[in-house]
Amino acid sequence: MSGLFGSSAATSTPSNTIGDLKNDVPVSNPPEDTVSDLAFSPTSDILAVSSWDKKVRIYQIAANGASEGKHMYEHEAPVLSVDFSKDGNKVVSSGADKQAKVCDLQTLQTAQVAAHDQTVRCARFFELPNSNGPMLVTGSWDKTVKYWDLRQSSPVGTVTCQERVYSMDVRNTLLVIGTADRYINVINLQDPLKFYKTLQSPLKWQTRVVSCFTDASGFAIGSIEGRCAIQYVEDKDSSSNFSFKCHRDPPQGNTTQVYSVNDISFHPQHGTFSTAGSDGTFHFWDKDAKHRLKGYPSVGGSITATTFNSGGTIFAYAVGYDWSKGYMGNNQNYPNKVMLHPIQGDECKPRPSVKKR
Template sequence: MIKTQTLQDTEVNHPPTDGISEIQFSPQADLLAASSWDNNVRIYEIQTNGSSVAKAMYSHTGPALSVAWSKDGTKLASGGADKVGMIFDITTGQSSQVAQHEAPIKVVRWVEQPGTSPILATGSWDKTVKYWDLRQQTPISTVALPERLYAMDSVFPLLVVGTADRHVHVYNLNNPTVPIKAASSPLKWQTRTVSCFPTGNGYAIGSIEGRVAIQYADDRDAAKNFSFKCHREGGTTNTREPTTVYSVNSINWHPVHHTFTTAGADGSFAFWDKDSRQKLKTFPKVGSPISSTCFNRTGTIFAYAVSYDWNKGHEGALPQSQNKIMLHSVNDNDVKPKKR
């Protein structure tokens, strides 16, 4: 039976049994992948009526921390606390190890240059990014970082890395081992998430302190850079009430309109338009933190993972903590850019 909540959103059947680290839709079909702290990576097929069917599952030997689909939708990559990167082949149903680090792999992303074989980038707490050609066992190259990698994303020609101590490195994939920019985050607190513009000319970065910065890669566009507050409670101008700030856990771009969403530890998500610098819509809180989000390829489904994100430390990890993936049917009017 499909369960619903206040948003009338649909719950995915057979969700992960522990914290959900990342969810990603295939760019070719309504297949949804989820990595989890129960060591498993699951793949669900989302039906046209909104129901879901568990299609496949494979395991790491430690918590699975990240997933990423290849552009052709035939392969799913994952990385985990077991320091291993794996590939699941959709056509054969087989999984295999393709990458190795000295510490947990925090993020995996495909970096696909037009006309070349897809390369897998793996970012780790061992302070490196490694690029892997799946046809060989050793990395093509290894990039040293100033600190542990916390966030990474790529849309050709950009790859953007956020590390501990607020370092942000931006790479042009035509020369993927030397950063075109190496600077401190424009936000004052720890980086939580990075998401490249669909146009590949900039990125959004979110911090643990309820802020997002919009950054263009080219310095000539610096006048378009800005930051804003979100995922906060209280602290209105007329009162002395303290402000409670929450981590921004996930930022995603709509594949058609190129507006974006933020979701956070406060259990809410909102749609935004970066070009007009305005909020499009805020949705009701879901009662627990939202750890990861994604759109399907047509932008008609917005998936969000409701899962404890450790924002309150060990004390907040209650036995009754929920782990579920919800599917929100997107109203086009909620994500269309508004006139300035």
């Protein structure tokens, strides 16, 4: 299926499918340059923000949406990725300084824990049943993925990919790696040194983001050409994998303006997901019903990163210049902020299943 998710939505009343931004609040003292990644703690409403300004900022978010900066630390170059450990005590960040750092939020001590030969595009915590603590996986433009035990200075394993790592996500024992040339590698972390599956992205253009389903049964892929694909790890039947168009303007004559899908985030309880793009909009979708739940008006700038908090009550999104229009597209007045959207009512709830006759 490659039609618009919203084909059925188009017949419902607009008020049902158009979302509201009026309760969204900005995070105070945001980064000074574009935000590259966002992560909420799994145990509390603490938000980590990585930025091209070479800094990682940690904010405490109150129940009313008020935010307070709690800590900040620096890299030597733009920071591209940030993630929390399962217990919420540690933050990992990685970037163009070819390293990953871990900050202990209890002692506020920061240490380098990983190194690559090129930019480290992604760093994620994971835990295995037999490991004695949190492990780290890093993916780099040097075409390798490395595993790290935080108590050792050298990697405990390395996997060589076909191309530079552009995006990576972990859920339970599922690791999904998106590289240049549209390769997608799937790894079972119980057998971490070999690819369980390798496929070419079903989308014809460069992979921008991969994101694991909440239940780790599959993953979503977003491309630079306003499309998203849903892929299951185990092919149940041919109709379970599909792609759809999103983040594109209505056609003008023979031309359709398309935008990059910059981030995809899954709701921790409902398993529904968001897409956000260079067009400055975000949408909530139900992959099982193949339906768009809500679309939102433009926020006035590209959305570069998104995440849900662990309770699924806050959707955070970063607005900033994503260089999709090159050097000329940037200007002093371009917005640069992190916004918190309170999830209201059934915004992210799946549609009631329609019983098949």
